[in-house]
Amino acid sequence: MYSPDNLLDLKLQFDTQGFVHLPSLLSPALTERVRSAFFAARDRHAAETAQSVQRGAPFVDLPAILDADPVFVDLVDLPDLFPLLRMTVGEDLALNETIARLFYPGPTFTSPFHSDVANVLGVNHAHTPNFLVKLHIFFEDLSPEQGCLAFIPGSQHFPPAHVNPHRPTLASSSAVARVVPRAGDAVLFNTHVLHMAEDNRTNRVRTSLIYTYGHFWMRSKPSAVPSDLARFASTPQRQQLFGVDLPGVSHFARRLDRLAPPTPLQRLQSTGERIAHRLLPLTKLPPRA
Numbered sequence: 295m296y297s298p299d300n301l302l303d304l305k306l307q308f309d310t311q312g313f314v315h316l317p318s319l320l321s322p323a324l325t326e327r328v329r330s331a332f333f334a335a336r337d338r339h340a341a342e343t344a345q346s347v348q349r350g351a352p353f354v355d356l357p358a359i360l361d362a363d364p365v366f367v368d369l370v371d372l373p374d375l376f377p378l379l380r381m382t383v384g385e386d387l388a389l390n391e392t393i394a395r396l397f398y399p400g401p402t403f404t405s406p407f408h409s410d411v412a413n414v415l416g417v418n419h420a421h422t423p424n425f426l427v428k429l430h431i432f433f434e435d436l437s438p439e440q441g442c443l444a445f446i447p448g449s450q451h452f453p454p455a456h457v458n459p460h461r462p463t464l465a466s467s468s469a470v471a472r473v474v475p476r477a478g479d480a481v482l483f484n485t486h487v488l489h490m491a492e493d494n495r496t497n498r499v500r501t502s503l504i505y506t507y508g509h510f511w512m513r514s515k516p517s518a519v520p521s522d523l524a525r526f527a528s529t530p531q532r533q534q535l536f537g538v539d540l541p542g543v544s545h546f547a548r549r550l551d552r553l554a555p556p557t558p559l560q561r562l563q564s565t566g567e568r569i570a571h572r573l574l575p576l577t578k579l580p581p582r583a
């Protein structure tokens with residue numbers, strides 16, 4: 295479990311660098327459960343996967359991973375990680391997408407150093423580190439040549455086109471940070487930091503899970519919601535993560551720290567704040583000329 299100071303450091307790293315490597319986020323027992331559930335899902339889809347690979351697909355995403363095994367639902371709010379997710383995204387946190395990926399040996403399929411969200415409208419990313427974050431979870435040791443994630447730390451603060459991602463020598467630049475994860479590790483990053491998966495130059499498939507988190511008011515992908523909501527959206531926290539509406543709560547107002555109905559004191563406080571908010575502008579206005 296991270297201490298409050300560890301959490302502040304991780305948050306500072308996330309804000310400055312744009313990513314944090316979280317070694318051993320999963321216990322060995324959980325890592326093993328994830329690994330065997332992932333391989334069971336892979337085996338169930340072996341025929342479609344083989345067809346895709348035969349057609350030359352560089353990677354395959356297994357469908358509906360939250361329905362494949364309850365362990366994949368358990369990963370959405372890992373107690374060690376959850377406080378950091380709340381700090382990086384905010385109290386209106388919701389799951390946005392899940393991916394279970396097999397990346398086959400070969401060149402990378404990602405664009406060279408890119409932001410996922412550079413072209414979305416209405417956001418000033420240099421000042422919005424909490425817009426959309428991704429968590430890559432690893433349950434097998436990777437070798438440095440096995441399609442690891444690489445980042446240009448701090449680049450989420452750059453103006454557009456500050457870096458030429460096609461510069462041939464960029465990959466070997468000392469400005470690039472590469473994460474070589476071990477089984478049980480995770481990497482959390484701001485989707486606007488320049489990042490990529492490198493070529494998989496080994497003869498082994500790279501496996502990973504990718505959970506994306508955004509805000510409750512955003513539109514989530516179907517892969518972010520388990521089919522059996524009655525079973526899995528069993529707590530107010532999970533209901534929020536899976537986008538389940540609360541009667542009477544606007545999708546802009548959904549907050550993890552306001553899941554319980556307000557106490558009489560909180561109701562009184564918010565009434566007082568509303569009244570003060572109405573009166574204050576009047577008292578502050580300068581006298582008219």
Ligand SMILES: O=C(O)CCC(=O)C(=O)O
Binds near residue numbers: 428443489490
């Ligand atoms: O490593 C991967 O599978 C994809 C990396 C990437 O570009 C992303 O997650 O946005």
